[in-house]
Amino acid sequence: MIRARLERDTGKEPEPLLLGIGPEGQGRAILSYGDPDTADNVAAYVPGLNTQLKDVGHEDGDRAKNVWDSAQYADRRQKTASIVWLGYDAPQGGRTGSLRLTFRLRTGSGARRVGQPSGSSSMASRPPIKVNGHM
Numbered sequence: 001m002i003r004a005r006l007e008r009d010t011g012k013e014p015e016p017l018l019l020g021i022g023p024e025g026q027g028r029a030i031l032s033y034g035d036p037d038t039a040d041n042v043a044a045y046v047p048g049l050n051t052q053l054k055d056v057g058h059e060d061g062d063r064a065k066n067v068w069d070s071a072q073y074a075d076r077r078q079k080t081a082s083i084v085w086l087g088y089d090a091p092q093g094g095r096t097g098s099l100r101l102t103f104r105l106r107t108g109s110g111a112r113r114v115g116q117p118s119g120s121s122s123m124a125s126r127p128p129i130k131v132n133g134h135m
Helices: 001-006 059-074 096-114
Strands: 016-022 028-033 041-046 080-086 129-133
Touching: 001 016, 001 028, 028 059, 041 059, 059 080
Parallel strands: 041 080, 041 129
Antiparallel strands: 016 028, 028 080
């Protein structure tokens, strides 16, 4: 699904950037519309309950693109990057009580990593990151 999105959106404004992908846990992926290293504003969407790696290339990728589109509509003078960040194992199914505990355990380490740079730039020169998430 992620490859299909990258191929489908090649040549469009902006082209999606695959900032990271990995096999850890249920899979990891960071997809961005706009370059976070040169952006004035960065929004990160962290998907929640029942998210799977394939969703980054589908509806969660759509959310990131929609945020980028809205930011462009609001102010074309500002460069924006909108990221979907799946850097933890999102809780899958289960009962509500067990989901609360699972969510706390899994998001704790992920929350500490979401604001860390990808290694391509220093934090001193980066804009604040606005994080949106849901369960």
